[in-house]
Amino acid sequence: MANFAGKKILLVEDDNFLSELLSKKLIDSQATVTRAANGEEAISIVKSNPKFDLILLDLMLPKIGGFEVMEAINADEKIKGTPIIILSNLGQKNDVEKGVSLGAKKFLVKAILSLDEIVDAAAEIIK
Amino acid sequence: MNLFSIFGQGGNSHGARNSDSSPFKETYILALVHKLRTPLSGARWGLDMALKNKECKDRDVLNESYNKIIEALNTIGEILKAAEMDSNERFTNLRKEKINFCVIIDGILKDLDYLVKEKNINLQYDRECDPQTIFGDKKLLYLSLTNIFDNAFRYSPNGTVTVIMSEEGNMAKLVLQDNGIGIEKDDLKHMFEKFYRGKNAKELDQTQNGLGLFATRKIIEMHKGSIKIESEFNKGTKVEVKLPID
Numbered sequence A: 001m002a003n004f005a006g007k008k009i010l011l012v013e014d015d016n017f018l019s020e021l022l023s024k025k026l027i028d029s030q031a032t033v034t035r036a037a038n039g040e041e042a043i044s045i046v047k048s049n050p051k052f053d054l055i056l057l058d059l060m061l062p063k064i065g066g067f068e069v070m071e072a073i074n075a076d077e078k079i080k081g082t083p084i085i086i087l088s089n090l091g092q093k094n095d096v097e098k099g100v101s102l103g104a105k106k107f108l109v110k111a112i113l114s115l116d117e118i119v120d121a122a123a124e125i126i127k
Numbered sequence B: 001m002n003l004f005s006i007f008g009q010g011g012n013s014h015g016a017r018n019s020d021s022s023p024f025k026e027t028y029i030l031a032l033v034h035k036l037r038t039p040l041s042g043a044r045w046g047l048d049m050a051l052k053n054k055e056c057k058d059r060d061v062l063n064e065s066y067n068k069i070i071e072a073l074n075t076i077g078e079i080l081k082a083a084e085m086d087s088n089e090r091f092t093n094l095r096k097e098k099i100n101f102c103v104i105i106d107g108i109l110k111d112l113d114y115l116v117k118e119k120n121i122n123l124q125y126d127r128e129c130d131p132q133t134i135f136g137d138k139k140l141l142y143l144s145l146t147n148i149f150d151n152a153f154r155y156s157p158n159g160t161v162t163v164i165m166s167e168e169g170n171m172a173k174l175v176l177q178d179n180g181i182g183i184e185k186d187d188l189k190h191m192f193e194k195f196y197r198g199k200n201a202k203e204l205d206q207t208q209n210g211l212g213l214f215a216t217r218k219i220i221e222m223h224k225g226s227i228k229i230e231s232e233f234n235k236g237t238k239v240e241v242k243l244p245i246d
Helices: A016-028 A039-048 A066-074 A093-101 A115-125 B003-007 B022-052 B059-087 B101-111 B113-118 B138-154 B199-204 B212-222
Strands: A008-012 A032-036 A054-057 A084-088 A106-109 B096-100 B122-125 B133-137 B160-168 B171-178 B226-232 B236-244
Touching: A008 A016, A008 A039, A016 A032, A016 A115, A016 B022, A032 A039, A039 A054, A039 A066, A054 A066, A054 A115, A066 A084, A066 A093, A084 A115, A093 A106, A106 A115, A115 B022, B022 B059, B059 B212, B096 B101, B096 B138, B101 B113, B101 B122, B101 B138, B101 B160, B101 B171, B113 B138, B133 B138, B133 B236, B138 B160, B138 B171, B138 B212, B138 B236, B212 B226
Parallel strands: A008 A032, A008 A054, A054 A084, A084 A106, B122 B160
Antiparallel strands: B096 B133, B160 B171, B171 B236, B226 B236
């Protein structure tokens, strides 16, 4: 089982149920989890708390989408380089390429993964 | 976020929707796929969590519910694949690499082990496979071949499925032989049509949707391979796939 003791994870997901379940799973693995329900909130949180070990980022978000969040993070020297895993429910080739070009460490499709698989993927990035 | 906010206006210059327009249809399908996958992902994860709770009651019912959701998610994946094939987007850019054919088959059998057990299949597979290197899109080939194995297992309950790997000239050959429900002669010529399902198959399993062989053949042919199906009603089916060796 993954151990995220001492690690801070930002979970950006607008579907409250998905966010709740994934957050609980991460907390069970000892992570400190902050949740954001839209892109605007995510950017605000990251700018005021620049020490996240990982951001789990949905793409289709209200207000500001996931790619815009990544662009905003890349434009700020203080938070640029924060590891990001995209959690989408599509996975079209152009989305994956764009995510990778913006610096995503992984592009995961929620619909084909279990919670354990997502946690394992996060553990690969947070070492 | 409703469908139309994802969907946008679309349509022709008069603002009316033109359902024959390919990019329009693809955007619509992507929006639908996203709308379906989100709640189903939630249901899947929720059930997964409930089943892992030691005090879980009605485990059998929850387990079956979980399996149904996986089936629904798989179907949505097939719809997405079919939409991609219609738009030809994905299939002009195969991500080719050297692949060990035996390793792909081993992986598929491992992933479908649950179905082998569920359908009580006697699986005959000589795992002493000579490595055959093919050059192809690993993910797409995996998906297309998984479909063939899935069909063999699903439509041969309590039966035998034999897997034979060999070489024929410069082609790697996979033969999958089952003694399952077979395909009626009238259905056989339609088997590779999108959404077509044989009468026999529909009677046995109503949860499948018939997208699989259409996608399977398309992927194999894109790799300059071939797929052939021979079958006899209530006796069994033989599927032969050939792919060029690298």
